[in-house]
Amino acid sequence: MKQVTVGPDSVTPEQVIAVARHGARVELSEAALAAMRASRSIVDSIERDERAVYGVSTGFGALANTFIEPARRAELQHALIRSHSAGMGDAMPTEVVRAMMLLRIRSLAMGRSGVRPLVAQSLVELLNAGITPWVPRHGSLGASGDLAPLAHCALVLLGEGWVRAADGRRIAGAEALATAGLAPIALASKEGLALINGTDGMLGMLLLAIADARHLFTMADVTAALAVEAMLGSDRPFLPELHEIRPHPGQAASAANIHRLLAGSSIMDSHRDDLTHAVQDAYSMRCAPQVAGAARDTLDFAVQVAARELVSVVDNPVVLPDGRVESTGNFHGAPLGFAADYLAIAASEVGSISERRVDRLLDVARSRELPAFLSPDPGVNSGLMIAQYTAAGVVAENRRLSVPASTDSIPTSGMQEDHVSMGWSAAHKLRTVLANLSHLLSVELLAACRGLQLRAPLAPSPAGAIAVRRIAEVAGDPGPDEFLAPILEHSRSLLVGTELRTEIEAAIGPLA
Incomplete structure (x- = not known):
């Protein structure tokens, strides 16, 4: 355009x-x-x-x-x-x-x-x-x-x-x-x-955030699927009939994404009938669609609010066609502030459950036979130990940023403007939460791909193979510790960009 x-x-x-x-x-x-x-x-x-x-x-x-x-x-x-x-x-x-x-x-x-x-x-x-x-x-x-x-x-x-x-x-x-x-x-x-x-500033930030959240929530399904695959999780919780009986649209879309992303995996096939595995996976694996799906539904609410605001007259006073000039309160940003705060809470939780899967991938007691911290030589090497520290710190920041701004009115202008929306602050911190979410998902993308590499010679799903290949362009194969920050930056560029998603969708079909 x-x-x-x-x-x-x-x-x-x-x-x-x-x-x-x-x-x-x-x-x-x-x-x-x-x-x-x-x-x-x-x-x-x-x-x-x-x-x-x-x-x-x-x-x-x-x-x-x-x-x-x-x-x-x-x-x-x-x-x-x-x-x-x-x-x-x-x-x-x-x-x-x-x-x-x-x-x-x-x-x-x-x-x-x-x-x-x-x-x-x-x-x-x-x-x-x-x-x-x-x-x-x-x-x-x-x-x-x-x-x-x-x-x-x-x-x-x-x-x-x-x-x-x-x-x-x-x-x-x-x-x-x-x-x-x-x-x-x-x-x-x-x-x-x-x-x-x-309300143009807060609406502009909300529209930009909506565009970012839409992509990140889809990529959250990608990283969740890769992590479930790497941890020898089950694909059965993502069967469509299990989500039809709880008809939240976002949940169904997220589950369908994950189910399709896991299809065609030799890793999944290798343990499908293995009774030594847990009957049920941990919540961070099994409930991924319930959390990411609820975030999608929250996003839909924000989309509706933004769409209404885009056709709204928010000036004061307004000049009506019949010649009247009337004062209004349409400039008050409460609708946008509430939507931004709500979406920030949802995005924060998508990042929180992602970090829990990372922690599980790195823990030798829970990762189902993956080496400690995803290092082939743990002890001398720390693998992705500190990447999880970074993720934990980001999760903590997002929790602080999830405190609503829209409940924090401060009166101004000699008490003429005695209740304000703080919508600008709500929209601004939402953008920070989403930027933080991209960091969290990029840690999960790297950890999950490393886990898939360590499952060799078993072959991952087509989506997993694409992700592993793109991560390996910079990260290489599992081995001695390396300078990790550039590898994490590469993972984030893959996650926030469109190329990885486009390549995956070319292989398995469009993701919701």
Whole structure:
């Protein structure tokens, strides 16, 4: 997807990803331009009537009852952007800022914000020129939307603020505009508020997280299957008829993945009728679909919330087609904050059960005749002992990050904004949990492949053979200890990328 057209009806999650991660160009549709012109005409009529309307002719927040003279209303909008550009901390990733900008364009294009088309088009030009405002990590409480992060974006439109250069340096917004051949704009009444009052930052992070979680949850089935195979586990708990009697859709999908991944394994066949094996595998093996499946269902809930938000008007005040300008609470990020917190809890548990399988693979008392720590020469060599330590530390961090942010409201603005969502924080920590999950699954991928190698001459499943071959490109065969960090990085690149999954699916069919 190289071009995204933004109309008054919304954008899709795929379009957000295309702009945020792949640099797709953006344009406004004629319908969007018409919708913005119509809503702006209503604001212009209010200006002529000199009515007291929040955001048009009054101050903001606790200053909402302060009437602003017409001659100072443009000044008011510029002052708003400057004062709200009060973030601190490291810069947010480029993909988050680009997603946030596209979603603000989407909101303005719906024709409920009362801005001139020029304002939305100026944001479009920033995206197409590859200009990424420097948006600090801290500043948003998730109500009234993502005020500070969006203000840092808007400030660049004025030829002020900071921009993140391609090499990570911070440069002046005026310099970035001049280099790109763009000119600063001057804001009219209502436009400053419309640029910053919305849930675009937390929604952008949630959409990016959803895309990442969807892939990681599938790869969690891959690593679980490889671990079960390496530990001489049973494939019977993954039979479809056992999941039809508990009809959670995510559980059925996960079980079907694992069952197909284990098919065609000589390792599995070697012990299928061996009565010396346990009648039941440990929970971390047998209950993999129940945990990963519940996470999939949680992901589906987050997808539904994000889809609703993508078609929502989240500005305040909003300009209605009948000429009314009404204050709303639609900027409150509670729906997104709850979804992000819920998904973080689910993703954390997917990582937790993965680490338990790693620990079992490494424990000579429980791994069913695999050598201690998956080293052919344990004692002199420690094998993957410390990789499990690393995984345990990551699991502990994810547990801390699973504490909900959305229950931690702090009142602001002289008690006018006395309950906030913390949706930005919830979405930000969700992304951290998912990054941590990728580390945990990559440890399991390496450990499971090492276990499969140690089962030779028995041949693994087709999926296992592919994974072992790709891991061995860097890790080689089991042997003396080596510098482990680069091997773990290789495992993670295989896990988060698409090549390993694509090769496995070419061999056994698509995975859910």
